[in-house]
Amino acid sequence: MESAVQFGWSSRFDDGWRKGPWTPQEDKLLVEHVNLHGEGRWNSVSRLTGLKRSGKSCRLRWVNYLRPDLKRGKITPHEETIILELHARWGNRWSTIARSLPGRTDNEIKNYWRTHFKKGKPTCRNSDKTRARSRFIRHQQEQQNQHLQHQDLQPQQPQQQLQLQHTAAMAQEIQEMAAYMFPAPYNMFQNIGEHLNVGSTSEEGSPEDGPEMAWGNLWNLDDVNDARDAAGEDIGGFSFGG
DNA sequence: AATCGTCCCAACCGCACTCTC
DNA sequence: AGAGAGTGCGGTTGGGACGAT
Numbered sequence: 001m002e003s004a005v006q007f008g009w010s011s012r013f014d015d016g017w018r019k020g021p022w023t024p025q026e027d028k029l030l031v032e033h034v035n036l037h038g039e040g041r042w043n044s045v046s047r048l049t050g051l052k053r054s055g056k057s058c059r060l061r062w063v064n065y066l067r068p069d070l071k072r073g074k075i076t077p078h079e080e081t082i083i084l085e086l087h088a089r090w091g092n093r094w095s096t097i098a099r100s101l102p103g104r105t106d107n108e109i110k111n112y113w114r115t116h117f118k119k120g121k122p123t124c125r126n127s128d129k130t131r132a133r134s135r136f137i138r139h140q141q142e143q144q145n146q147h148l149q150h151q152d153l154q155p156q157q158p159q160q161q162l163q164l165q166h167t168a169a170m171a172q173e174i175q176e177m178a179a180y181m182f183p184a185p186y187n188m189f190q191n192i193g194e195h196l197n198v199g200s201t202s203e204e205g206s207p208e209d210g211p212e213m214a215w216g217n218l219w220n221l222d223d224v225n226d227a228r229d230a231a232g233e234d235i236g237g238f239s240f241g242g
Numbered sequence: 243a244a245t246c247g248t249c250c251c252a253a254c255c256g257c258a259c260t261c262t263c
Numbered sequence: 264a265g266a267g268a269g270t271g272c273g274g275t276t277g278g279g280a281c282g283a284t
Contacts, residue, residue, distance in 0.1 A: 056271095061252090093272085106271095114274095115250065
């Protein structure tokens with residue numbers, strides 16, 4: 001008979017179900033089960049595999065951690081942009097947002113949002129803000145470096161043209177959304193089309209300014225916060241940072 | 243080196259919805 | 264139609280990692 005101690009300090013049993021962090025053995029059992037029977041019928045997992053985990057726990061572990069199509073690693077600035085846009089549109093519908101980000105889970109997006117953009121933690125101080133700013137600047141620099149390297153290597157491909165079209169569509173949506181959310185003088189999205197170098201202005205823009213770089217330049221959220229702080233007000237119920 | 247505060251993420255909980263009988 | 268089981272979703276919590284002081 002297993003004991004909670006055997007699985008570590010935080011493991012415990014509740015109503016016969018084991019709780020706490022999953023062990024590699026448990027992961028293996030669950031993966032084997034899904035490979036054999038497919039996803040679903042989570043409540044039968046414990047009966048068929050001997051796992052002392054509830055169906056809910058099994059499903060969560062599979063969806064958030066064991067699924068083979070999960071994308072590991074940090075949220076990219078581009079993904080961050082999408083998250084912000086979709087959250088502005090749909091609110092806290094994390095699973096809906098996650099569907100637009102292949103390989104990312106609702107839990108991951110939810111955590112990311114709470115860490116980076118959720119407002120009003122009383123413990124949040126200026127140092128948080130400074131660190132967030134530094135982190136974002138780093139994001140931008142990395143993104144720009146990646147973009148420059150990418151452009152050095154390749155001429156523009158049809159796929160990139162598709163991306164440009166997609167970017168233009170998103171720019172249009174964000175522009176409309178931002179006009180509502182960020183009244184002047186906070187609205188840094190007003191000329192997003194020009195910054196993104198897409199749509200009607202794309203032929204005039206310089207070839208060095210691709211959409212990726214523009215997205216990076218776009219999301220200097222602290223500017224919004226600074227303006228908001230200076231004005232001592234909230235902007236449209238849309239909250240950034242501490 | 244020690245302490246403290248924050249970040250990050252895995253996991254749990256409760257509720258609501260859907261499905262099956 | 265209605266009850267119970269199964270599933271999905273959003274909110275919340277706990278703790279290790281890491282950087283700042």
